[in-house]
Amino acid sequence: xxxxxxxxxxxxxxxxxxxxxxxxxxxxxxxxxxxxxxxxxxxxxxxxxxxxxxxxxxxxxxxxxxxxxxxxxxxxxxxxxxxxxxxxxxxxxxxxxxxxxxxxxxxxxxxxxxxxxxxxxxxxxxxxxxxxxxxxxxxxxxxxxxxxxxxxxxxxxxxxxxxxxxxxxxxxxxxxxxxxxxxxxxxxxxxxxxxxxxxxxxxxxxxxxxxxxxxxxxxxxxxxxxxxxxxxxxxxxxxxxxxxxxxxxxxxxxxxxxxxxxxxxxxxxxxxxxxxxxxxxxxxxxxxxxxxxxxxxxxxxxxxxxxxxxxxxxxxxxxxxxxxxxxxxxxxxxxxxxxxxxxxxxxxxxxxxxxxxxxxxxxxxxxxxxxxxxxxxxxxxxxxxxxxxxxxxxxxxxxxxxxxxxxxxxxxxxxxxxxxxxxxxxxxxxxxxxxxxxxxxxxxxxxxxxxxxxx
Numbered sequence: 001x002x003x004x005x006x007x008x009x010x011x012x013x014x015x016x017x018x019x020x021x022x023x024x025x026x027x028x029x030x031x032x033x034x035x036x037x038x039x040x041x042x043x044x045x046x047x048x049x050x051x052x053x054x055x056x057x058x059x060x061x062x063x064x065x066x067x068x069x070x071x072x073x074x075x076x077x078x079x080x081x082x083x084x085x086x087x088x089x090x091x092x093x094x095x096x097x098x099x100x101x102x103x104x105x106x107x108x109x110x111x112x113x114x115x116x117x118x119x120x121x122x123x124x125x126x127x128x129x130x131x132x133x134x135x136x137x138x139x140x141x142x143x144x145x146x147x148x149x150x151x152x153x154x155x156x157x158x159x160x161x162x163x164x165x166x167x168x169x170x171x172x173x174x175x176x177x178x179x180x181x182x183x184x185x186x187x188x189x190x191x192x193x194x195x196x197x198x199x200x201x202x203x204x205x206x207x208x209x210x211x212x213x214x215x216x217x218x219x220x221x222x223x224x225x226x227x228x229x230x231x232x233x234x235x236x237x238x239x240x241x242x243x244x245x246x247x248x249x250x251x252x253x254x255x256x257x258x259x260x261x262x263x264x265x266x267x268x269x270x271x272x273x274x275x276x277x278x279x280x281x282x283x284x285x286x287x288x289x290x291x292x293x294x295x296x297x298x299x300x301x302x303x304x305x306x307x308x309x310x311x312x313x314x315x316x317x318x319x320x321x322x323x324x325x326x327x328x329x330x331x332x333x334x335x336x337x338x339x340x341x342x343x344x345x346x347x348x349x350x351x352x353x354x355x356x357x358x359x360x361x362x363x364x365x366x367x368x369x370x371x372x373x374x375x376x377x378x379x380x381x382x383x384x385x386x387x388x389x390x391x392x393x394x395x396x397x398x399x400x401x402x403x404x405x406x407x408x409x410x411x412x413x414x415x416x417x418x419x420x421x422x423x424x425x426x427x428x429x430x431x432x433x434x435x436x437x438x439x440x441x442x443x444x445x446x447x448x449x450x451x452x453x454x455x
Contacts (some may be wrong), residue, residue, distance in 0.1 A: 015062055015074060017416035019184045023191045023321040023441055026051055036196065038133050052082035055116060056098025060105070072177035075113070076120040077184040083124020084136060084144070085192065091128075095121025110167060114158040116152035124146065135196060135358040145185035149178040172379060189430040211358040221281075223248070226282045228291055233257050237332050238265060245431065247394075254281030254323075255446035256289050257391045263298040264334050268305075271390040271450050272325040273344065275366075280319065288313055288323045288367070292361050302329050302340045310342070310367040314350065317368035317414055324366045326390060335382045335454060340375040341365045346391055348408075350415055352385035357412055358406045360388075387426075388452040389415055394445035395430070398438040406437050 031044035057079030064072065075098050083091020097116040105112075119133035127136060128145065136144070153170045160166035227246075236244035243259050254274030262268045270292060274281045288309075295308040297365055313323065322374050326347055328339035337418040349358040364375040381387070391411065414433045418426050427449055434447070 001030050014070075015180060016187060018058070018062060019074075019077070019187050020191070022055060023188045026193055027195050031060060032085075032147055034198070035090075036135075036199065040086075045090050045093075047124045048082060048086055048090050049097070052078040052090070052094035052274055053097025054078075055081075056094055056317035057101050059098070061103055061409040072173045074177075074180050074184050076152060077145070077181050077188070079121030079149055080118055080124045080145060080181075080185065081188045083121045083126070084128055084141065086125075086127025087133075088122055089238050091119065091121030091123075091125035093121070095119070108162075109156050109160045111164065113152070115159070116148070116155050117152070117153075135192055136189070138186060138193060141185050141189035142182050145181045146178055149174070149181050152177075155442045156409050171449070182189060186441060193319065217230075226286065226395045229286055231258060235261070235267060236331070239332055240330070240452060241336065241423040242450075242452050244450045245427050245448070247431075249394065249441070249443045249446050255284045255394065256285050257390070257448055257450050258289060258293065260293060261298050262296055262329055265331065266298075267330045267332070268296050268302075268391065269328045269330060269450065269452065270325065271347070271392065271448060272323050273392045273394075273446070273448070275321050280321065284317075284321045284323065287316055288325075291316075292325070292327070301326055302338050303375045303376060304338050304397050305377055306367070307373060310373050311371060313368045314371045322366040322368035326360070328360075328390075330452070337382060337388065338377065338379040340364060340377050342373070342375060345391060345396065347388060347390040348412060349382070350379060350387045350412070350419060351383065352387070352419070353383060355416065382454045384454055385419070386417060386454045387419060387423075390450040390452075392446060392448040394443070394447040395434055395449060398447075399441055399444070400437050401440050406434055411439070423453045426453075427451055 006356040031047050031410075034041070034044050039437050058074050059074035059077055061071070076095075079091050080099060082094040093349060095118040096098065096105055099117040103110050103114040123143070156166050156170055157163070160169075160447070166313060176287045198406035207340065207381065226248075234244055242257075242259070246255055246257065247250055248255070252277060256270075256274075257271050258268070258270040260268035260270070271314065272285075272287075274285045274293075290307070291312045292309045293313070297303045299309070306325070323342075325342040326343040326344040327342070328337050328347075328391075330337055337360075339360055339362060341360065342364045346359045346361045348360065350356075353357065358380065360378070362376040362379065365373055367373070389411070396408050396411055400406075410433070413428065414430050418429045421429065430449060431447075
C-alpha cells in the first residue's frame with residue numbers, strides 16, 4: 001500500500017512538472033499575450049486550439065496510475081484552461097481534439113469521457129463570456145475544475161453501461177482525478193495571474209515613465225519661459241560693474257531679478273522672492289515682475305512705484321501668496337542708490353575705503369499681503385570700489401551636513417576676501433563657497449544673487 005501511494009505521488013509530481021513547464025512556455029508566447037489583449041486572429045486561436053488539444057491528449061496518458069491499472073487523467077484540463085483564457089471557440093476546439101482522440105481509444109466509458117472533454121472547453125468558454133474576457137480568480141478556476149470532474153463522473157454513471165462497472169471506475173478515480181485536475185488548474189491559474197500582474201505592472205511603469213517624461217518636458221518648457229522673463233545679461237552702466245545669477249531649487253522657481261531703464265542715467269534694480277516653490281511660485285513671479293515693471297515710471301519715486309505695484313499684486317494674490325522685494329534706483333551720475341525694502345533680506349554695501357558693512361534696511365512689508373502698504377524710502381552714496389550685494393535667502397539659508405546655515409556673516413566674509421575680483425568672478429566665488437559649504441545637501445531654495453560694484 002505504501003508503495004502504491006509513493007507511486008501515485010511520483011506520478012502527481014511528474015504531471016505537475018509537465019503542466020508547469022507547458023504553462024510557463026505557452027504563457028510567454030506572443031500569441032498568448034495577444035489573446036490576453038483580446039486581439040483575436042485566426043492564427044493565434046488556431047495555435048492555442050492545437051496546443052491545448054495536445055495537452056488534452058497528453059492528459060489522457062499523463063495522469064495518476066492507480067493500483068488497478070486505471071489512470072486518473074487530466075484530459076479535461078487543456079480544454080478548461082483554453083476556454084477560460086480564449087473563449088468558447090478555442091475551448092471547444094481544444095476539447096474536440098482531446099475528445100475525438102479519447103473516443104477512438106474505445107472502451108465502455110469512451111462516450112461520457114469524450115463528451116466531458118468537449119463540455120469542459122465549452123463551459124470554460126461560457127465562464128470567459130460571463131467574466132467579459134477577464135480571467136477568473138485562482139480559487140474560482142480550481143472550483144471550476146472540481147465541478148467539471150464531478151460532472152465528468154456524473155456523465156459516466158449516467159451514460160456508461162454496465163452501471164455497476166461504471167460505478168466501480170468512478171469510485172476508484174473520482175478523488176485522485178479531481179485532485180489532479182484541481183492541482184493542474186491551480187498551477188495554470190497561478191502562472192496566468194502572475195503574467196497578468198507582470199503585464200499590469202509593466203504597463204503602469206510605462207505609463208508612469210511617459211507621464212514623467214511629459215511632466216519633465218512641460219517643466220523644462222516652463223523653466224525656459226520663466227528664464228525668458230529674466231534679463232539675458234546685465235546692462236552696461238558707466239562707472240559700474242553689474243552681474244546677476246539665478247539658480248532655481250526646482251526646474252522652476254519663485255526668485256527673480258530685473259534691471260529697468262527708469263530714465264536717462266537711472267536704472268531700477270530689483271531682486272525678489274515669491275513665497276513657495278515650483279509652478280505656482282513661477283506663475284506668481286511672472287505676474288509680480290510684470291506688475292512691478294508696469295508701475296516704474298520716470299515721475300515716480302521708488303516707494304510710489306512699489307506701492308502702486310503692491311495694490312495690483314494684492315488684488316491677484318488669491319492663494320495667500322506674497323513676494324518679498326527690494327527695489328533700488330541707481331543714479332549713475334550722482335552715484336546714489338535710492339531704495340525701498342518690501343520685507344526682503346536687506347542687501348549690504350561693503351565700503352572700499354573703510355571696509356565697513358552697511359545693511360540697506362528700510363521698513364516695509366511683503367507685497368501682496370495687504371492692499372495698502374507704507375514703504376520707507378532711503379538712499380545711500382556709493383564711493384569708488386564700493387560693492388552692493390543683493391541676494392535671496394536661498395544663499396544664506398543653505399545648510400551643510402551638520403545642519404548649519406551658510407548665513408549672512410559667511411557671505412559678507414566671502415565678498416570681503418575677494419573684493420578685488422571682477423563682479424563676474426566674485427559671483428562665481430560666492431556660488432562655489434555656498435555649494436562647497438552645502439556639499440551633500442540638496443538645494444532647498446532658489447539661489448539668486450546680484451552684485452553691483454562702483455568703479
